[in-house]
Amino acid sequence: MGLFVSQIGGIVASAATTTPFGAQRFAKDHATYVITTKSDYYKSIWRSAIDAWNATGAFKFKTSSASKAQITLGIASKRESKKMGNDVGLTEFWARDNYFVSVNSLLNARLIKEYDYSRSDAIHVAEHELGHAMGLAHNPSTKSVMYYRNRAVGIQKVDINGVKARYQTPAGQTN
Numbered sequence: 001m002g003l004f005v006s007q008i009g010g011i012v013a014s015a016a017t018t019t020p021f022g023a024q025r026f027a028k029d030h031a032t033y034v035i036t037t038k039s040d041y042y043k044s045i046w047r048s049a050i051d052a053w054n055a056t057g058a059f060k061f062k063t064s065s066a067s068k069a070q071i072t073l074g075i076a077s078k079r080e081s082k083k084m085g086n087d088v089g090l091t092e093f094w095a096r097d098n099y100f101v102s103v104n105s106l107l108n109a110r111l112i113k114e115y116d117y118s119r120s121d122a123i124h125v126a127e128h129e130l131g132h133a134m135g136l137a138h139n140p141s142t143k144s145v146m147y148y149r150n151r152a153v154g155i156q157k158v159d160i161n162g163v164k165a166r167y168q169t170p171a172g173q174t175n
Contacts, residue, residue, distance in 0.1 A: 019146045019162030023174050024095040025135040029167040031100070032064035033071040042107060045119070046073045049126035052155055058163035059134050071103045071133050073126075081110045088112060088151070089125045091132035098171035105129040121151040131159060135166045137174075 035046045050061045061071070076084055084090050088111045093103040107129070112122050127145045136159065139146040145155045146162070165175055 017158060017161075018165055018175060019131070019139040019144055019159045020137040020175055021135045021162055021166040021169070022137050023172050024093065024098050024100055025166055025171050026070065026100050027171075029058070029163075030060035030062060031070040031103075031133070032062050032068060033073055034064055034066045034069035036066070036072055036074040039075065039109070042075050042109060042122075045107065045122045045126050048123045049130050052123070052127055053130050053134075056155060056160045056163070058160045059167070061130070070100065071105065073105050073129075074107075075109045076106045078110075080106060081108050084108050084111075086111070088115070088117070089129045091129045093133070100135075103133045105133055117151060120154075124151055124154055127155055131155075131163075134163050136162050 033050070035043050037043060037046075053059055054061055064070075066072075076090070080090075084106075088108045089106065090108070091103065091105040094101045107122065107125060112125070117125070124145060128150055131146045136146050138148040139158065139162070141147060141158065142150075143153060143156060143158070144150070145153055145159050147153065162175075169175065
């Protein structure tokens, strides 16, 4: 089993025409999820991000019970928020033989409020974290939802192409 942690932050290189992806992925281009936050606002943020990705046709997120969900979506606790530092989003995954076993994505509600993120900004961060949940890496282009410091750009064609390429490429291989 491997662990991958992605936070919004880090160094990037030159622009890509297809958003890069890592070696890990789900077995198929769909996965089940559960939203664990009790906040109606953050539930709506996650649902809007899921709806946006589902509308692309590149990947399908399906709701599930907590015990059967492959992806858990929530907001960081006070302890997790402190650990995240200045990162507004975090995705961790566990994989076996380059296939995701489980994925956990969090939004840092404290920073979203502190930095006065609009609803649209928060949705873009959730879209970004869902990109990691599908296997996407950071895109060096500021015109990608997968740009490492993104809050203003939604899902773009380059990101959709990255998801499609990720699920047409065998697990263990990257682009």
